[in-house]
Amino acid sequence: MTDDRKAIVPVWTLATGDVQVPALAGDEPMTAERLAELRSVLAALADQPIATLEVHPLPDKLDRSRGIPLDAVSPLAQHLSQLITQSARTSSAAATATAVGEGLYRMVVPAKVAAQFGQGIVRPMASKGAAGDIYGALVNSTGRIVDQATFMPVGKAAAAGAVGGAGATAGVAVAGSAALTVAAPLVLMAVAVGVSANADSKRQQAIEHITELLEQLHEQKLEDEHSELDGCRDAIDKATAILLDQGKLGVSLGLDSAVHAINTALGAADRRLAQWRSALDKLPDGEAVEIGTLAKSFPGIDDHGGTFRTHLELAALAIALKRRVVVLQAVEHAQIDPGNLFENFARVLKADQQRLDTLESSISGVLKRLSALELARPQGLRPVFTTGEVDRLMRAANRIRKLGDGVMANSRTTDVAIEIARDKDGSVVVFPALPA
Structure with missing residues (x-):
């Protein structure tokens, strides 16, 4: 240009x-x-x-x-x-x-x-x-x-x-x-189409992160959860193409199964979110926290990968996929009643987005709380720590502090x-x- x-x-x-x-x-x-x-x-x-x-x-x-x-x-x-x-x-x-x-x-x-x-x-x-x-x-x-x-x-x-x-x-x-x-x-x-493309971009980003994390973890249960979610993409892509070409959605697409898998993953994210909040609420106010204590509720939080970070990315993937499904539902409703296209679209989209917005902002709140924590020195009989122990504590503190970097500070539209x-x-x- x-x-x-x-x-x-x-x-x-x-x-x-x-x-x-x-x-x-x-x-x-x-x-x-x-x-x-x-x-x-x-x-x-x-x-x-x-x-x-x-x-x-x-x-x-x-x-x-x-x-x-x-x-x-x-x-x-x-x-x-x-x-x-x-x-x-x-x-x-x-x-x-x-x-x-x-x-x-x-x-x-x-x-x-x-x-x-x-x-x-x-x-x-x-x-x-x-x-x-x-x-x-x-x-x-x-x-x-x-x-x-x-x-x-x-x-x-x-x-x-x-x-x-x-x-x-x-x-x-x-x-x-x-x-x-x-x-x-x-x-x-x-x-x-723009909103659907935006959600798909977030899906691709989450997939990349999850793949990298799972290569380090080798946890079959998380692998299965990831595979089931990623398997929803084909049905969603086909449904998107059909609706955007004014077609009708049929059972053969498998969209119902995809929606079930996504809703199951969102339920898992809700449960994990409740556990994270409960763990943070139990920490003493204003006191430093040992990394070992934190890792019990947030496994792998002090590492580059870890189960906790994989759970975060799985939640992001489920949210991104759900946002695409919500757009499909909104377009379908608008096409059913072409007399008030945009009103139907906006109404359906807003109603279903509220749960996703709440889940996303709640996860962001957990990350902000974690990033603000002060780490304590490990308790032990020795008065002096090795260089390796000090380096590990510093790396862990830096990684935990960076958890809040990706959080949107202002969600104003x-x-x-x-x-x-x-x-x-x-x-x-x-x-x-x-x-x-």
């Missing part, structure tokens, strides 16, 4: 229902700051969820393996193509930006709307590169482009069509909002960005949803 100070970026304002809001955008170009303000104001004033959609040049290097690919006849790809075609007829900026047929589309859903999906569903996923990096198609490029680009509102464009094949036809919102396009199916499908790479043949790849 180029560092062009005169870059013109078309931006659509997409509503998920026929709403009336003041004509805030108009037809004049705007800055990135003005666009962010507009999103916030529209989210506050409109009764229906409103998102913005930008189109940028497609980067030369793009890791498509992180996203979910959809062919040109999939609902999301068709809705996007229709929006592009309609917009090109009425907007020269949109026609110029979309003329090549390919591009990187960035949909931003305001925090007010994102809160309907659950507090913990969209979070940054740590990169294997430099510390602090996050995965994202526009990372290290968006900052330059957005800061220096001019955003041109695109109005009077309709993306006709609906999820499920009936109802929810898109169009232009009424009175006072000429640049507001009603495109519930497009927003719904983009959010659904932010704007959510979903990036969609579109190729010339109309096919798309949707990347994991990330905080905007």
Whole structure:
């Protein structure tokens, strides 16, 4: 992507229902700051969820393996193509930006709307590169482009069509909002695929960690637990593909068995969480704790791997898989009742996310408590400890303190960005949803 100070970026304002809001955008170009303000104001004033959609040049290097690919006849790809075609007829900026047929589309859903999906569903996923990096198609490029680009509102464009094949036809919102396009199916499908991709990214990360830990432990019971969870992926992937292509889920997919395995793993995580909390509650307040005492309730906590860390990763895997299943259920409900697509989707998603958010935040609370503990010197008859014993204590203290590093300090919902790479043949790849 180029560092062009005169870059013109078309931006659509997409509503998920026929709403009336003041004509805030108009037809004049705007800055990135003005666009962010507009999103916030529209989210506050409109009764229906409103998102913005930008189109940028497609980067030369793009890791498509992180996203979910959809062919040109999939609902999301068709809705996007229709929006592009309609917009090109009425907007020269949109026609110029979309003329090549390919591009990187960035949909931003305001925090007010994102809160309907659950507090913990969209979070940054740590990169294997430099510390602090996050995965994202526009990372290290968006900052330059957005800061220096001019955003041109695109109005009077309709993306006709609906999820499920009936109802929810898109169009232009009424009175006072000429640049507001009603495109519930497009927003719904983009959010659904982006959230699903985000959960799958977390699943992949958890799988990598578990595999590494189990190679050190050689514990058959944990191996079996891991295998059963990882075996759910095939059914979930097939169900995702079918639903995103407007198909119907059948018993032959094995999704029911997968859900049972995931729920069983979540039950195990709940039980382990209760044991961890109980063990921490029994520790004397304000006193240093011996590593041996801590290891009885948190086996292997002082090692690089250990059973406790494997239990943490198994819980993370179960949560990630469950989040994908919840998205599937939400999409299915929305397709059953296409008259109120987004409302059904948000309602189902939020209700089921609450348990997952609570479990995830409770595990984070345990890690914070552990990381704040002070380790005591081992009790013994000898007044002097060997160099090896001192080194072990220092390593253990450092590892335990780092348990709190990966905990999200602030779970406040932010704007959510979903990036969609579109190729010339109309096919798309949707990347994991990330905080905007």
